[in-house]
Amino acid sequence: MTLPYGIFSTSDSDKRVGVRLDHQILDLEMVGRLGFFDDMAVDPAVFKKPVLNEFMALGKPVCGAVRHRLIELLTHPEKPLDTFAELVLIPAEHATLHLPIRVGDYTDFYASEEHASNVGRMFRPQGDPLLPNWKHLPVAYHGRASSIVVSGTPIKRPNGQTLGPDQQPVFGPSNALDFELELGIVIGKSSRLGEPVSIHEAESYVFGIVLFNDWSARDIQRWEYQPLGPFLGKNFASSVSPWVVPLEALEPFRTDGPKQEPTPLPYLQPAGRSYFDIEMEAVLQTPDYPTEVILSRTNTRYLYWSVGQLIAHHTVNGCNLNVGDLLATGTISGPSPHSYGSLLELSWNGTRPLSLPDGSSRTFLQDGDMVILRGWAGNRQIDLGEVSGHIIR
């Protein structure tokens, strides 16, 4: 069972923690008030909060026990929650979903070899696709937490400075607005400043995962990014899915990662089975043709750097993690062109426009376009749901 956690409200209740069950949401505060958590160190008030942070901060033993209890209640032949269905179950269509995390710090990695190589081939055609450091450390930049929004939030096309056709800077709306298909890692435990998190303990800091769309304005990015990396081309918005899937739900879907050559330094070894077999897709809906067009199908197992390696590297200098931090993997691209996780790659920097069934074509996103990312594992036994957003002017 996926049993993802999220934050919802209804016309007669404030924001609170819920667990998604197909077409219904389980109200955890109400489950707790009915006494189902009485033998555990869980005050039901921790679920009457506008974000998951306080619940996550209880730690894995407690959060894991809550998940275990929910599985017991939902699979017990006597269906103990059925008696209280009117109190504890809310039809999903009656609920509004909210940003599930109060995000402290947000870091975006660049952990897909295919994505980094594709970008290298486009932006530095004369050199090696990968820069010399890429296979020695998981490259990342510190992103902006304030502009992280929940799925469904409209994305306003950013204005900015770009390089015009005569190689002079011009100001105006981005003409190269893109999505990036990524996985977000939600940190559920704080570490101490000055104390690195070892790769062996790294996963104990992960509460769960979300789908993540790191909207990107390629024309702004291309002009601004040297020498300090992305800034206004990225920080206008990033979208997350409303449901956080606990790491425990993904245990059956662990997989081996790629062979890492050259062998990374000892603090990044071993990568272990800290990779997951999660199918992901990106689809486009245009305003004139509401049927979805699949842009990309990929898988998180294509990542070069593991979840554990991202955390070990992030903290090796003593940088601390806090509950609610979000680490994103970077765009996840696979080996085939149909598995590229951004329009930059799918249209090869705008040189190969994509033909759409409505007769139009796309290099980058137009106003009114909706991008939806989805993720699942196995035969959809584990469902990450979706993250959507549409472009407005």
Ligand code: CA
């Ligand atoms: Ca990114």
